[in-house]
Amino acid sequence: MSTSALLALLMVVGLLTFLYRYAMIGFFASRSLPAWLHALCRHIAPASFAALTASALFVSGGDVQFAFDSPRPWAALVAVIVAWRTRNVLATIAAGMAALYLLKLLF
Amino acid sequence: MSAGREFLAGCRDEAPLLLGVAPFGMIYGIAALSAGVPAWLAQLASAVVFAGAAQLVIVQMLAAGAGALPIALTSGLLNLRHVLYSASIAEYVRHLPRRWRLLLAYLLTDEAYAVAVLRYQRREPAAVDAPDLRHWYFFGAGFTLWAGWQLSTAAGLLFGATIPAEWELDFAVPLTFIALLTLLLRERAGQAAALVAGLGALAFAALPYKLGLVAAILLGLLAGVWTLRRLERAG
Incomplete structure (x- = not known):
């Protein structure tokens, strides 16, 4: 995507987000x-996080790859597993990154 | 309390929440650079969009080669939940002049809302005829979060430029989604929405420009609403 297209995209998303935030204290x-x-x-x-996680892990260039x-x-x-056990966002990210580095040594 | 003291009290009470927010700002900055977003544009997005989850989604989709329309639809859908925060703070701010409501709407995030709403609900023995200045407290809380988000984005952008790609720090973005998803999966209907959306993302993977993600999320929403209806009827 070109820089100007990306700029336009961000402006649209920003405006939309502001309108959502203003909706119930302004318009309605x-x-x-x-x-x-x-x-x-x-x-x-x-729904959004599940779709994005599945896509990030198992979709590569339009193909599903397990x-x-x-x-x-x-x-x-x-x-x-760590997220389920600890319900702690930072612990989850740290454990996932640590597991990635350890597994990279094995694979 | 005076306006200035309300503002500073809001800043002080918001400050501890920055510990939880700053890592996301840094992850966003690092992931934006690795997705090829120019640093100035990534920083501008933090000011214009000012919504962490949506910014991470935009960067993740850019890295996967998504088109502008699917990105706008996905992040537009994701941010729709801000209407909920807007509705829940409305009773406290609807009497304010428009310029205040515009400002507070811009600063309305879940972290600022959480702090401000506690101030609104706290009863004060103060004189009845004293002017209500609690919007200054809300402003202080929102401003502190805003500044923290901008600074942590900048730190991620500065730091990210020096990190080799082999560190795979972009993987922190799907890990963040996993962590947030796990926190959200307490209700049956939410679980159904997530399951259907996740499977849909795989089923529609071949659609161009990552439009499959939009289709998957919409299908997930339908599944969630349908499950909620069925549960209500059943019980």
Whole structure:
């Protein structure tokens, strides 16, 4: 992507984000959030993070590749276990990176 | 309390949260450089978008060769949750003049919201006729987080330029997503949304410009809403 296209993209996302933040204290300050929008908003983050994680780990250039002979999927598995056990974001990142470096020595 | 003292109290109470935010700013800066984003543009994004998860998503998708439209749709969807924060702070700020509401909307992040809402809910024995200056506290909290985000982005950009690619620090971005995802998976409906979106990302991987991610997230949202409906009917 060219730098000017990227600049335009960031401006659009920035404007949209501001409009979201201003929506209920500016445009619709006297109204409450519709129930369906509330329900939808709650699922946005889990759906987005799951899709992005699956894509980052198993999609390469439009192809699905379960590359279990490379360290990344296994390091991610270590991160999932640590995340589940500790519920600590920084510990998860540290464990995943440490696992990646250790596994790179093995593979 | 005077306006200045409210502002400083907001800064002071927000400061500890910077410990949790700064690593993300640095990861973002490092990942942006490795995705080929010019440093000035990566820093500008931290000021214009000012939303950590969306910025990480943008960088991750750029690195994977996604097109502008899928990136805009994905980060636009992800940030939609800010409408929730906007709705929950509305009762405290809707009486303020527009310039204040514009400023506080710009500074509205989950970390600033969390600190400010505690101040709004704390009862003070102060005189009833004293002016309400708690928006200065909110401003102080939001400003502190904003400054911390800008500085940690800059640190990541400076530091990232000196890190060899073999360190694979870009892997910290999917690790961040894994950590956040695990925290979010407490409800059945959220689990269904995540499962369907994750499988969808693989099923639609061949779609051009990473549009498959948008399709997967939308399908995941449908699955979440559908599961919630079914659970409500069942119980």
